[in-house]
Structure formats: C-alpha cells, structure tokens
Amino acid sequence: MKIIAQIWTVMVMNIRSLPQRLWMSLAAVLAVAVVIFVLLAFLAMANGFNQTLSGTGSEDIAIVTRDGSQSELNSVISRDGVNIISTAEGIAKDKNGNPIYSAELYVVVDGIKRTTGTEVNIPLRGISSSGVSLRDQVTIIEGRMFESGKNELMIGSSALREFSGFELGREVTFGKTKWKVVGVFSTGGSVFESEVWADARTVQTQFRRGSSFQTMRMRLANTGDITALEKLIEADPRLNFNVETEAKYYAEQGNALSGIVIFGWAVSIVMGAGALAGALNTMFTSVSARTTEIATLRAIGFSNTSAFMGTLFESVVLSLIGGIAGTTLAFAALDGLSASTLSAGFTQVVFTFELSPDLFATGIKLALAIGFIGGFFPAWRAARMPVVKAFG
Numbered sequence: 001m002k003i004i005a006q007i008w009t010v011m012v013m014n015i016r017s018l019p020q021r022l023w024m025s026l027a028a029v030l031a032v033a034v035v036i037f038v039l040l041a042f043l044a045m046a047n048g049f050n051q052t053l054s055g056t057g058s059e060d061i062a063i064v065t066r067d068g069s070q071s072e073l074n075s076v077i078s079r080d081g082v083n084i085i086s087t088a089e090g091i092a093k094d095k096n097g098n099p100i101y102s103a104e105l106y107v108v109v110d111g112i113k114r115t116t117g118t119e120v121n122i123p124l125r126g127i128s129s130s131g132v133s134l135r136d137q138v139t140i141i142e143g144r145m146f147e148s149g150k151n152e153l154m155i156g157s158s159a160l161r162e163f164s165g166f167e168l169g170r171e172v173t174f175g176k177t178k179w180k181v182v183g184v185f186s187t188g189g190s191v192f193e194s195e196v197w198a199d200a201r202t203v204q205t206q207f208r209r210g211s212s213f214q215t216m217r218m219r220l221a222n223t224g225d226i227t228a229l230e231k232l233i234e235a236d237p238r239l240n241f242n243v244e245t246e247a248k249y250y251a252e253q254g255n256a257l258s259g260i261v262i263f264g265w266a267v268s269i270v271m272g273a274g275a276l277a278g279a280l281n282t283m284f285t286s287v288s289a290r291t292t293e294i295a296t297l298r299a300i301g302f303s304n305t306s307a308f309m310g311t312l313f314e315s316v317v318l319s320l321i322g323g324i325a326g327t328t329l330a331f332a333a334l335d336g337l338s339a340s341t342l343s344a345g346f347t348q349v350v351f352t353f354e355l356s357p358d359l360f361a362t363g364i365k366l367a368l369a370i371g372f373i374g375g376f377f378p379a380w381r382a383a384r385m386p387v388v389k390a391f392g
Contacts, residue, residue, distance in 0.1 A: 024281075025318055032322025032370055033329065035271045036363040040330040040355060043362065048354040056190040057247030059224040061134055062091075064216040065249075067242045072106040072214045079103075079211040081239060085218075090228030092219040101218035102131030105203045109174045109196065111163040122163060124153075124174070124196045126203030126213075134217050135187055143168050143183035148199045151206065154183040158193035166196070177206045191250065217246070308379045315375020316368060323367025327360050 064085060069075035082103045091099040105126030113120050125131075132138055132145075146152035155166040165172055170181050179198065187193050204210065220226065226243050233239045334353040 028318050028374075029322040029325065031274065032319045032367050033326035035274075035370070036323050036326025036367055037330050037333075038271060039366065040327060040359055040363050041334055041353075043359050044330065044334050044353040044355045047356060047359060048352050056192065057245065057250035058136065059245050059247050060220055061246040062218050062220055062226050062229060062243055063246050063249050064218075064229070064241050064243045065214075067240045069242075072104075073108065075106075075214045077103065077213045077216055077241065079213075081241065082213060082216055084236060084239060085216060085229070085232065085241070088229050088232040090221050090225060092221045099218065100130065100134070101216060102128055102134050103200065103213040103216050104128075104131055105200055105207070105209060106214040107203065107207050107209075111159075112165055114162060114164045120163070122159060122196060123194065124198060124203065125192075126200035127197050128200050131200070131217065132197075134219060135190075135192055137186070137188035137190070138192075139186045140183050141186050143181075146182055146197065146199055149202060150199065151177060151179045151202060152182045152198065153179045154185050154197040155181055156193035156195050156197075157184055157186045158189070159196065160184055162194075174206075220245075311379035312372070312375040315378070316371035319367045319371025319374065320364070322370075323364045326367070327355075327363045330363070331355050331360075 064077065065072065065075040066077065082101075086099045086101050091101060094100055107124050107126070108121045109124045111120050111122035112118070128148075129145075140154070141157060143154070146154055153166075153172070160166055166181050168181055168184055171178050172181065173179070185193075185197070200213075204212075218229075224245055226245060229243045233241050233243060335355040
C-alpha cells in the first residue's frame with residue numbers, strides 16, 4: 001500500500017505543476033490532437049465509402065459483366081449474350097413464368113461539384129422498370145418516374161445534394177442532346193443514389209450504343225446460388241462473362257479506397273513521430289525543471305518506481321487529453337459530412353464520413369501509445385535521478 005500511496009502522491013504533484021509548463025504542455029496536447037484528427041479523417045472517409053457500397057449489394061441478385069472488366073464502365077454485353085443468359089436455370093421467374101432480369105447501360109456524363117465548382121464524372125445508368133424493381137428501397141421522393149422513349153432523367157438524392165444543375169424540372173445537356181429531370185429518387189443511402197437514371201433504350205440511341213449493354217442483373221431463384229449461371233457461361237464459348245452476387249461485386253469495389261487507408265496511416269505515423277518527439281521534449285523538460293523536487297522526494301524515502309510512474313502518468317494524461325480533443329473535433333467536423341470520390345469506374349460515388357465507435361477507440365489507443373512511448377524514457381531518467389541532486 002505504501003508504494004501505491006507514493007505513486008499517487010507523485011502523480012498528483014506532477015498534474016498540479018502543469019500550469020508551470022502550460023505552453024509546452026498545450027503544444028504536446030495539440031500535436032497529438034492533430035495526429036488523431038488526421039488519422040480519423042482518412043479512416044472515416046474509407047469507413048463511409050465502404051458502408052455505402054456494403055449497403056448496396058444483395059445476395060438475391062446476380063450481376064454479369066464481361067470477363068476481366070474491373071467495373072461496369074469497361075464491360076460490354078451484346079443483346080445475344082443477354083438473350084442466352086436469360087435462359088439459364090437459377091433465375092427467378094415472375095407470375096407469367098418470365099425470367100426476372102435487367103440489361104443495363106452505364107455511361108459517363110459531366111456534372112459540376114457544388115463545393116468546388118469543378119467538372120466531375122457522374123454515372124448515367126440506362127435502366128428499365130424491371131431494373132428499378134431489382135433494387136431495394138427505391139423511393140421516388142420528388143417528381144415521377146421517367147417515361148420510355150423520352151429524354152427524361154431521374155437523379156439520385158445523394159447526387160442531387162453533391163452536384164448542381166440537376167434540380168427537378170431543369171434541362172441538362174449531354175453532348176448535343178437535352179434531357180429533362182423529372183424525378184428524384186432515394187435508395188436508402190446505397191451507391192445507386194449517386195447515379196442518374198434514364199430509359200435504357202433511349203440511352204442506347206442517344207449515346208450510339210447499338211444494342212449492347214454493360215451489365216445484366218437478375219434475381220436468383222435461391223439466395224446466393226449462381227451455380228447454374230456459372231455452368232451456362234462455362235459451357236458456351238460465346239459467353240466471355242463473369243458472374244457473381246451483387247453483394248460480392250460491391251464488396252470488391254470497396255477495395256478502391258484501400259490505398260486511402262494505407263496513405264492515412266502512413267501520414268499519421270509520420271505526424272505521430274513528430275508528436276512523439278514533442279512529447280519526449282516536453283517530458284524531458286518537465287523532468288529537468290523538477291530535478292531538485294524529484295531528488296528531494298527520493299531523499300525522504302520515495303521509491304524510484306513512484307518517480308517513474310508519476311512522470312509516465314503525466315505524459316499519458318497529456319496525450320489522452322490530445323486524443324479526446326482530436327476525436328471530439330473529428331466527430332464535430334466530419335461525422336455525417338457529405339463527400340464524393342472516384343470509384344473503380346472513374347465516376348463519382350457520394351458518401352458520408354462515418355465515425356464509428358471502433359474508430360474512436362483507434363484514435364484513443366494511438367494517443368495513449370504516443371503518451372506511453374513519449375513518457376517512458378523521461379520517466380526512466382526521473383527514476384534514476386541521483387539523490388545528491390537534492391542538495392546541489
């Protein structure tokens with residue numbers, strides 16, 4: 001119990017003496033806070049992007065693309081290919097016995113980002129009513145559905161929030177063709193809200209795509225079972241296609257931001273090294289300023305363990321304050337912030353920054369690590385302080 005009382009006494013003394021080193025202590029806190037904020041910004045971005053994609057795919061839907069294509073944009077499926085694949089077993093059928101599928105186009109059009117005023121690529125999806133029914137939670141929140149054969153558009157609510165010029169009733173020009181925005185839709189926050197939708201046949205005509213498509217979606221008779229589709233594609237040499245569940249497809253698309261996470265950690269490590277240097281400098285200065293005080297405590301019977309723990313505690317407390325400040329600032333400034341970034345298809349995907357409890361824990365852990373490492377060596381020096389210094 002005696003050693004615990006000694007450690008507690010030294011801890012309290014160190015904390016009470018912080019005002020004597022106020023500006024240096026604040027600098028150490030600020031350095032840690034900035035490191036944590038930057039790290040959480042990158043992680044929240046990746047987390048929000050991945051949540052948007054993970055909320056998109058379904059195990060009940062299969063998606064067919066050209067074999068080797070990395071995204072819908074560079075996939076091509078002919079009308080003959082669509083007709084052949086639609087005959088495969090394993091596709092669910094409607095009440096009339098017809099297979100439930102949607103052949104779709106995916107083209108790039110220009111948009112203006114509201115925050116910067118710069119031109120960006122926006123996905124325009126040629127789709128039919130059956131394609132709309134294959135997506136969960138589609139709700140028209142303003143206006144109406146586009147009509148077949150007309151140059152009419154529906155805009156996703158996320159895309160409308162992020163890009164200008166697509167307000168309901170507005171006319172937009174793609175190339176030499178004018179289109180009218182007749183509806184705004186929501187899909188519950190999925191990646192489809194980042195898209196513009198129009199009638200598939202009209203898109204084929206206006207963008208001179210002939211009878212080709214980019215992708216084909218179909219409802220599976222049995223959830224997650226694409227065996228029959230795979231067998232058909234393998235057996236027919238005309239079908240140079242790949243099939244997977246929509247859930248798997250979008251999970252793989254989420255890897256597009258894996259580099260952002262790595263970059264974020266790299267930047268944070270470099271900045272963390274700077275914060276660590278600051279913590280070391282602060283604590284060494286603290287120990288130097290209290291040389292007589294520490295040696296006096298040793299002379300009257302305080303153990304070297306109490307000196308070590310008291311100094312280490314001060315460093316950890318400062319870093320913890322910085323960590324809490326950084327996570328709080330990140331939550332206030334970033335959580336729910338709308339943004340967009342390039343997807344694997346070189347078009348913008350709109351998402352919101354998501355700061356989950358796991359990310360908060362990561363930030364606090366990093367702050368504690370900086371505090372522990374930054375305080376260890378100064379604390380070791382304090383523990384080895386010669387008693388004779390009290391009489392110097």
